[in-house]
Amino acid sequence: MPILWLILIVFAIAAVGFFLGRSRALHSSGGDSRGLHSLPFYYGANVALKTAVPAFGLMIIWLLVQPLYVNSQVSEMIPDSAVKEGSSRSLVMAEVRRTASGLNNAIAQGHLTEDMVNNARADITDMTQRLKDAGQVVTAEITQPVLRAAQSYRTLTSTGYSIMTVGVILVALLGAGAGWLQTSSEYRARNVVEQGVSVLLFGAASIAILTTIGIVLSLVFNTWEFFKLYPATEFFFGTTWAPSFSGRGGSSSLGIIPLLWGTFYISLVALLVAVPIGLFAAIYLSEYASPRVRSFAKPMLEVLAGIPTIVYGLFALLTVGPLLLGVFGDEGLGWMKAGTAVMTAGLVMGIMLIPFVSSLSDDIINAVPQAMRDGSYGLGATQSETIRQVVLPAALPGIVGAILLAASRAIGETMIVVLGAGAAARLSLNPFEAMTTVTAKIVSQLTGDADFASPEALVAFALGMTLFILTLGLNIFALYIVRKYREQYE
Incomplete structure (x- = not known):
C-alpha cells in the first residue's frame, strides 16, 4: 500500500475517533457539557491524538529502521568475490539499490514482469538491456550477485512495507479504542491534550537539529568512502582538477x-x-x-x-x-x-x-x-x-x-x-x-x-x-x- 494511502487511513481513523470520543463524553454527562471536566473538544482531541501519534510514530521509526535492516541483510548475501578491487561493500550496495529501483520502474512501465525479475536464472544481458530500454541508468552490465541481491532487496522491502501497513493500522485502532474507553465525565482530557501538544511542539522544534545531524552524517559517511579510494593529501593539497571517468579513478x-x-x-x-x-x-x-x-x-x-x-x-x-x-x-x-x-x-x-x-x-x-x-x-x-x-x-x-x-x-x-x-x-x-x-x-x-x-x-x-x-x-x-x-x- 502506498504511504499516502496509509496516512489517509490513519487520519480517517483519528477523525472517526474524535467524533466518537466527543459523543461519549457528552453521553457520560447526560448531554450537558457543564458536567464535564473539560470541553467536549478536548475529549475528541484526546482520542484523535492517541490514534494518530502512536501510529505515525511507528511509521516514522519503521521507515528509518527498515532500510538499515534490509541493507544489512542483503549485504551479507553478497559474496566477497562480487566486491571488486578498489571498491567496497557499501558501494556495491548502492549499485544493488539502484538496480532494485530500476527493476521496480521497469515493471511499472511493462518492460519486465515479476516472474522475469524473480527468476534466479534470469538472463543478465537481457535484463540489462530491458532496464536501458526502460530509461533506467545502468553504467555497466549487471552481475549475477548484484541481480540476486536486488531481488532479495525488493522482496524484503515489499514484505517490510506490508508488515508496517498492518502494524500502523492496528496501532491506530488500538489507540482509538484506548482513548475512547478512557473517556468519561471525570477524565482530565484538557490536561492530557495540552501535555501531548507540548510534546509535539518540542518534537517539531527538534526537527531542525535532527535534520542537521542527518545531513552531517550522510556527508561524513560518503566522504569516508571517498577517502578509502582516493588519498586525502592529494585531495586537499592538489592543484589540479581533472576527473577522468575512464576507470576507477586511477587517472583522475x-x-x-x-x-x-x-x-x-x-x-x-x-x-x-x-x-x-x-x-x-x-x-x-x-x-x-x-x-x-x-x-x-x-x-x-x-x-x-x-x-x-x-x-x-x-x-x-x-x-x-x-x-x-x-x-x-x-x-x-x-x-x-x-x-x-x-x-x-x-x-x-x-x-x-x-x-x-x-x-x-x-x-x-x-x-x-x-x-x-x-x-x-x-x-x-x-x-x-x-x-x-x-x-x-x-x-x-x-x-x-x-x-x-x-x-x-x-x-x-x-x-x-x-x-x-x-x-x-x-x-x-x-x-x-x-x-x-x-x-x-x-x-x-x-x-x-x-x-x-x-x-x-x-x-x-x-x-x-x-x-x-x-x-x-x-x-x-x-x-x-x-x-x-x-x-x-x-
Missing part, C-alpha cells in the same frame, strides 16, 4: 584548491558589489528617504531576491558577459577572451545579493533606539555624524549578520556560476578568466551516468563536507566578532 586528479580559489574569488567580487550598494541603500532608506519614497523603493529592492537564480544566470550569459567582453575584450582593452569569467558571475551575483544586505541592514538600523539619535543631536552632532558614530556602530552586529548571510548565499550559489563563470578549474588572479566553484563541480560530478563505485562520483560528498566545514568556521568567526562588539555597546 581531484585537487580541491582550484575549486576553493574560484569559490572565494567569485564570492569576493560579489560581496564587493553587494555590500557597499546594499549598505548605502539601507542607510538611505532608513535615515534619509521620505515615507513615500521608502514605501516604493524597499519593495522594489526586495523584488531582486525573488528572481530565480537561473534568470540571473541567463542575464549573466546573454547580457553582462557580452557587455564586459565589448569593453575588456579584444576590441577594447584586450584583457578578456570570452564572456564567461569571474567578473561576469561576480557582478551578477552581487546584484542578486543586494536585497539580502539592504533589507536586513535596513531593519537593523531601524531597530536602533531613537533616543540614541536624539542624544547625539542634543550634543550638537549632525545627521551624518550621528549615522557614522552612533547608528552604524550600534547596528554593527546586525549588519555583520546580514553580510554573513550574503557571503553564505554567495558561496552556495550554483546556476550563476555555471552560466556566468564557465567550468574551468584554475588558479589565477585575473578576474577576466573563466573559473568554477565547489558547488558547480558538485553538480557536474553527480549529473549523468555517475557510477557511485568510483571516486569521481563520491568526490561530490567530499566537496560538500569541505564546504560545510568552511562555512561553519565562517559562522563561528562572525559570531565571535558580533559578540565582541555587542559587549562594547552593552
Whole structure:
C-alpha cells in the first residue's frame, strides 16, 4: 500500500475517533457539557491524538529502521568475490539499490514482469538491456550477485512495507479504542491534550537539529568512502582538477584548491558589489528617504531576491558577459577572451545579493533606539555624524549578520556560476578568466551516468563536507566578532 494511502487511513481513523470520543463524553454527562471536566473538544482531541501519534510514530521509526535492516541483510548475501578491487561493500550496495529501483520502474512501465525479475536464472544481458530500454541508468552490465541481491532487496522491502501497513493500522485502532474507553465525565482530557501538544511542539522544534545531524552524517559517511579510494593529501593539497571517468579513478586528479580559489574569488567580487550598494541603500532608506519614497523603493529592492537564480544566470550569459567582453575584450582593452569569467558571475551575483544586505541592514538600523539619535543631536552632532558614530556602530552586529548571510548565499550559489563563470578549474588572479566553484563541480560530478563505485562520483560528498566545514568556521568567526562588539555597546 502506498504511504499516502496509509496516512489517509490513519487520519480517517483519528477523525472517526474524535467524533466518537466527543459523543461519549457528552453521553457520560447526560448531554450537558457543564458536567464535564473539560470541553467536549478536548475529549475528541484526546482520542484523535492517541490514534494518530502512536501510529505515525511507528511509521516514522519503521521507515528509518527498515532500510538499515534490509541493507544489512542483503549485504551479507553478497559474496566477497562480487566486491571488486578498489571498491567496497557499501558501494556495491548502492549499485544493488539502484538496480532494485530500476527493476521496480521497469515493471511499472511493462518492460519486465515479476516472474522475469524473480527468476534466479534470469538472463543478465537481457535484463540489462530491458532496464536501458526502460530509461533506467545502468553504467555497466549487471552481475549475477548484484541481480540476486536486488531481488532479495525488493522482496524484503515489499514484505517490510506490508508488515508496517498492518502494524500502523492496528496501532491506530488500538489507540482509538484506548482513548475512547478512557473517556468519561471525570477524565482530565484538557490536561492530557495540552501535555501531548507540548510534546509535539518540542518534537517539531527538534526537527531542525535532527535534520542537521542527518545531513552531517550522510556527508561524513560518503566522504569516508571517498577517502578509502582516493588519498586525502592529494585531495586537499592538489592543484589540479581533472576527473577522468575512464576507470576507477586511477587517472583522475581531484585537487580541491582550484575549486576553493574560484569559490572565494567569485564570492569576493560579489560581496564587493553587494555590500557597499546594499549598505548605502539601507542607510538611505532608513535615515534619509521620505515615507513615500521608502514605501516604493524597499519593495522594489526586495523584488531582486525573488528572481530565480537561473534568470540571473541567463542575464549573466546573454547580457553582462557580452557587455564586459565589448569593453575588456579584444576590441577594447584586450584583457578578456570570452564572456564567461569571474567578473561576469561576480557582478551578477552581487546584484542578486543586494536585497539580502539592504533589507536586513535596513531593519537593523531601524531597530536602533531613537533616543540614541536624539542624544547625539542634543550634543550638537549632525545627521551624518550621528549615522557614522552612533547608528552604524550600534547596528554593527546586525549588519555583520546580514553580510554573513550574503557571503553564505554567495558561496552556495550554483546556476550563476555555471552560466556566468564557465567550468574551468584554475588558479589565477585575473578576474577576466573563466573559473568554477565547489558547488558547480558538485553538480557536474553527480549529473549523468555517475557510477557511485568510483571516486569521481563520491568526490561530490567530499566537496560538500569541505564546504560545510568552511562555512561553519565562517559562522563561528562572525559570531565571535558580533559578540565582541555587542559587549562594547552593552
